[in-house]
Amino acid sequence: MTNKKAYPKAWLFVLPVVALVAFNALIPLMTVVNYSVQETFGNNVFFWEGVKWFEQVLNSERFHASLLRQLTFTGIILSIEVPLGIAIALTMPTRGIWVSVCLVLMALPLLIPWNVVGAMWNIFALPEIGLLGQIINGMGFDYNFTQQPLSAWFTTILMDVWHWTSLVVLLAYAGLQSIPDAYYQAAKIDGASGWAVFRYIQLPKMKRVLTIAILLRFMDSFMIYTEPFVLTGGGPGNTTTFLSIDLVKIALGQFDLGPAAAMSLVYFLIVLLLCWVFYTLMMRTEEQ
């Protein structure tokens, strides 16, 4: 598709899209920028504050703590979901009726409303009446996610793995399916071991899909709100309060417009920056 026609009127085609997205993106962003540099004490009276809110946010311990929690969370789930997803995709059937069955069942968690996911895991993990809670306590551990930070983290991570690994599986599976048989045949003739096939044929050919999968999981986990909020409410205390949860508390809970707005911008910028870094790193390894 290198020979596209130059056609200025093509703007008419994209106008509806631009209008709708801009309406939803630019106006709110302008509002946020507006708030982030002003102070109000109510009655719609605003005072210019410059970078005060930004300084406050960037120096606040609360923000640092949320950011740290968020980075830890994202780091952990990426390191679990990506290898796990690839491993399962490698073992899935490639022909026959079981393919459909597998795909449908695996896709199911992806289509459950996020609050239901949270509620489901809440019920599932409650120490007294939840299946998981009973099993873990039965094994001798002292497990209560509503009161212990470690249990809360464990449950939140397990929930996210349950929820999103299938996305990695589906993407990796699609990538694997696109590898022509001849590669496997050549490998057989060359006497390659299973590990060599994975390392030299499957993994390289899945690079593009995996890039998308990792990028998506990184972005979405960094912005996670509903599931952990419904599961733990951010607690116990604030031990599972990730960035979005904290932001919503400040914005909608406390209605602190200025700090909320500043935090929003910083948050957005961090996401964009990390995405850009990730993307460039992955494109660079592909170039080599």
Added chain:
Amino acid sequence: MARISLQDLRHSYLDVPRTEDDWALKRMNVEWSDGGAYALLGPSGCGKTTLLSIISGLLMPTEGRVLFDGGDVTDIPPDQRNIAQVFQFPVVYDTMTVYDNLAFPLRNRGTAEVELDGKVREIAAILDLEDTLKKRASGLTADGKQKISLGRGLVRSDVNAILFDEPLTVIDPHLKWILRSKLKELHQRIGTTMIYVTHDQTEALTFADQVVVMHEGTVVQIGTPVDLFERPKHTFVGHFIGSPGMNVLPCTLEGATPYFDGVPVPTEHPAPGNGGTERLEIGVRPEFVSFAEDGIPVEIVRFSDAGRYQIVELRHGEHLIKLLAPEGAALPSETAHVRFDPAHTRIYADGWMMG
């Protein structure tokens, strides 16, 4: 290097084949002599790739045995049969250098680095890949990559046969004949058994010493290119080989002489006795059809100039006959008569040559 024998081979892709059509490969017995250069020629779907896969071990035949130098290898997996296969599109390990690609099969067998280094460089020299050894395989052009594929097969000194499955499909036309010559040169130099699958008769006829022609799962003829051209044992061979292909016309037998639509067609290869209820046909190549004073009445449909000769299409009733005339020869205007050279006219019963 090995002599390959296929005994009573038959293959079906279905679990329970019922009719003859369910068999992708009909029962066959084929011998491939040690060091021969073979072409496996036939149209798409005739079973050539299936046959190749059975020889290489990627496919287990439903019936029959595969023997290498008399030893039964039917149950032995591909990497232990010591064969090499080059596929339709280049199969290289993208993340490795050209050197590592070539060394891969040897490393998998545990060959010492010192030993394999010599082998890799030797093969790279033969294939003109020396300059690219340090480069990543993914950076080469299609023909370079096919050479790597070929090279991976050659590095193993004990390779029994090299199998090619339409290897020039993705190569640019002007590079095709360079690679073809290289393959021929390779065969003369190394002398390994080579089996080259193709649907292109030019490739087959220029590469091979012996051509195996396949049609609908059956081996219809094995012979030198000249054999196939002059003595096609099956109407399909006559039709498929040569451009344009052989004329095939229905005939009847009266005594030993074939008659086409009431006109006697003399032939030096008469039918041994009357067959009976088979479908009888005459086969004669356009090269051996000529205009004459009398013979079969025809009308001229069209002629096309093919450079050094002209192809004339004639019609008799509802049958088309093709004739090759020398360049610049004068052609009759609308109607004429043609005769067939008796030395090159043959009779076919149900497609197979009689006599």
Added chain:
Amino acid sequence: MRKVVWLAPTLYILFLMLPIYWLLNMSFKTTNEILGAFTLWPQEFTLDNYVKIFTDPTWYNGYFNSLTYVLINTSISVSVALPAAYAFSRYRFLGDKHLFFWLLTNRMAPPAVFALPFFQLYSAVNLFDTHIAVALAHCLFNIPLAVWILEGFMSGVPKELDETAYVDGYSFWRFFLRIFLPTIAAGVGVAAFFCFMFSWVELLLAKTLTSVAAKPIAATMTRTASTAGYELGLLAAAGSLTIVPGAFVIYFVRNYIAKGFALGRV
């Protein structure tokens, strides 16, 4: 070793089904049984929870509301994305690459950042607590996604198809609707699927922009959870019902799931 390989997907699927099973289990129990004893399946099987949901408007309206804004959003997103994707795929115009990139960055926007501004924006235009508000708000994320997916599919269709149609005398719209769309039908399906999926599962914005009239089922559920009687059985039933539309959709597109991922952008 080869035979045991199927153990991995089997165990994984079992792991996926376990919490869902537990939810279903709860939904058929009475509150007494839930709080009183720990049982692996209902000892006193009851349909009361489901009956309550099907007869109480506060509950079943939640489902209607959710389905309504999801369908509105999917229709809008896909319809406006189609011409835009076509433009990106076929034409060069001023700022096209930057525009495309800007669209994708919206997919990277944290919804939490937009919660408050959306609340103010949609209140300001008098769309607060309407289905269209949520549908439009979700466009922020779904339109870029739809454009991205559709552009990928469209790029796979050779331009010769367009040119042949013009030579044959088709007007643009007739060509687009009669010839082009059927060719990329799989792509439209994939785009619609993802739009549906994201809009159906999203809670934060849906809850922020509604209060009573367009309240999605998600909001109704969370309200129940925070009131003093912990009606777990009812909650479980409501949750179980939300899985149904998703299951339906996956079932219908099951043949396209892997194909769609493969053909489109990967």
